[in-house]
Amino acid sequence: MSHSTPSTIWTRPFFMALINNFFIFLVFYSLLTVLPLYVIDELQGTEGEAGLATTIFLLSAIIVRPFSGKMIERFGKRKTLILSVLFFGISSFMYFWVNDFYLLMGLRFFHGIWFSISSTVLVAIAADMIPSHRKGEGLGYFAMSMNLAVVAGPFISLALVQWISYTTLFLGLALVIVIGFLCSFGIQVMEEGVESKEPRRLTFKDLVEVKAIPIALVGFLTSFAYSGIMSFISVYAKSIGLFESVSLFFVVFAAAMLLSRPFTGRLFDRSGPDAVIYPSLFIFAIGLILLSATHSVVLLLIAGTLIGFGYGALLPSFQAMSIQAAPKKRTGHATATFFIFYDLGIAVGSFVLGVVSFQLGFSALYIICALVVLLTVLAYKFVTKKARCARKERAEVLEM
Numbered sequence: 001m002s003h004s005t006p007s008t009i010w011t012r013p014f015f016m017a018l019i020n021n022f023f024i025f026l027v028f029y030s031l032l033t034v035l036p037l038y039v040i041d042e043l044q045g046t047e048g049e050a051g052l053a054t055t056i057f058l059l060s061a062i063i064v065r066p067f068s069g070k071m072i073e074r075f076g077k078r079k080t081l082i083l084s085v086l087f088f089g090i091s092s093f094m095y096f097w098v099n100d101f102y103l104l105m106g107l108r109f110f111h112g113i114w115f116s117i118s119s120t121v122l123v124a125i126a127a128d129m130i131p132s133h134r135k136g137e138g139l140g141y142f143a144m145s146m147n148l149a150v151v152a153g154p155f156i157s158l159a160l161v162q163w164i165s166y167t168t169l170f171l172g173l174a175l176v177i178v179i180g181f182l183c184s185f186g187i188q189v190m191e192e193g194v195e196s197k198e199p200r201r202l203t204f205k206d207l208v209e210v211k212a213i214p215i216a217l218v219g220f221l222t223s224f225a226y227s228g229i230m231s232f233i234s235v236y237a238k239s240i241g242l243f244e245s246v247s248l249f250f251v252v253f254a255a256a257m258l259l260s261r262p263f264t265g266r267l268f269d270r271s272g273p274d275a276v277i278y279p280s281l282f283i284f285a286i287g288l289i290l291l292s293a294t295h296s297v298v299l300l301l302i303a304g305t306l307i308g309f310g311y312g313a314l315l316p317s318f319q320a321m322s323i324q325a326a327p328k329k330r331t332g333h334a335t336a337t338f339f340i341f342y343d344l345g346i347a348v349g350s351f352v353l354g355v356v357s358f359q360l361g362f363s364a365l366y367i368i369c370a371l372v373v374l375l376t377v378l379a380y381k382f383v384t385k386k387a388r389c390a391r392k393e394r395a396e397v398l399e400m
Contacts, residue, residue: 009141011129017126017142017183018145023176023180025153027177028153029152032153042099057111059347061113062340066336067207069120069336069337081121084117084121092111095174120335123142124331140268141262143316151250154250208336208340209334212322212337213337219322221373221376222311225369226311227347228353232362249300253304253307255308256309258312274384281374284307284310284373285310287306289367292364292365319335
């Protein structure tokens with residue numbers, strides 16, 4: 001049963017879900033940062049092979065996303081959560097024994113499967129716990145767990161790897177997931193009913209929530225632009241002599257997101273998504289433009305602050321809109337659909353922007369990212385206008 005009341009967000013199950021989500025993303029971002037170094041230093045791999053450690057993980061997550069909603073519907077949210085976090089933890093322990101590049105690639109693919117399912121079901125569970133009139137605020141708070149992990153994961157792993165071995169670090173990260181797994185048993189949710197186990201033909205709607213696709217496409221453009229930060233900010237900072245300040249960039253980036261969450265979440269619920277999304281997109285674009293011209297620590301940190309304020313409000317807002325577009329029993333499908341396009345945006349963006357940076361340089365890369373964000377403004381306007389027209393037509397039909 002759900003423990004939430006019509007006006008309460010901070011219940012014990014919600015807090016447990018938030019902690020679990022934080023630990024999963026802590027391990028995700030830690031490995032994202034450390035594994036390229038591990039491939040080069042320990043496995044004697046190339047930079048290209050190091051990049052594959054991220055690509056194959058995301059590829060696995062993207063492939064599995066469409067099926068995660070169906071799995072949630074078939075087995076129920078709580079059972080899916082416990083199983084997926086269990087196998088995510090088992091995968092995390094397996095890094096301790098992997099000392100071959102091809103085995104590592106196989107493990108990364110396997111690990112990505114359970115990351116995809118666990119991160120999808122946790123958002124769906126959190127969305128069910130949050131009162132409908134506080135959905136934007138609640139999902140904003142829930143997204144803070146990911147924002148903290150963005151900073152804590154790379155910061156902790158890069159600091160520890162200077163003093164301990166990679167295998168010891170991997171073991172430590174795996175133990176973190178044990179805590180997350182134990183938290184899973186403290187999460188109780190209201191199940192809409194588990195689907196019949198009789199076999200039947202799988203359809204497109206079994207895998208994807210069609211009503212969530214329009215806003216998920218807007219999310220794709222946003223994550224495409226964000227991939228320029230996640231994949232290239234360290235290399236860019238090194239190229240302009242500011243590598244030692246990258247950690248500070250992530251600190252102000254996360255601080256800006258955390259400070260904006262309560263305000264933007266309440267604004268979303270009270271004034272609607274437009275009041276949050278339009279300003280956030282413009283602030284995000286300004287931050288990227290400033291980043292493209294950065295040659296000092298001060299400008300780097302100002303850009304990080306603007307990007308944090310802008311981007312930070314977009315992910316939970318788009319998540320809330322995709323969930324609100326679907327029936328409550330299909331929150332898992334809506335969440336999975338949104339993440340399919342979000343992950344795809346990061347994967348495609350990392351590849352395309354890597355080519356751009358090689359051909360045109362990093363300054364041009366961030367200008368292009370800013371243009372993509374401005375294109376997102378037009379895409380969002382088109383999607384929401386079409387949705388409003390559809391709702392108006394339905395209302396007119398009902399009145400007849």
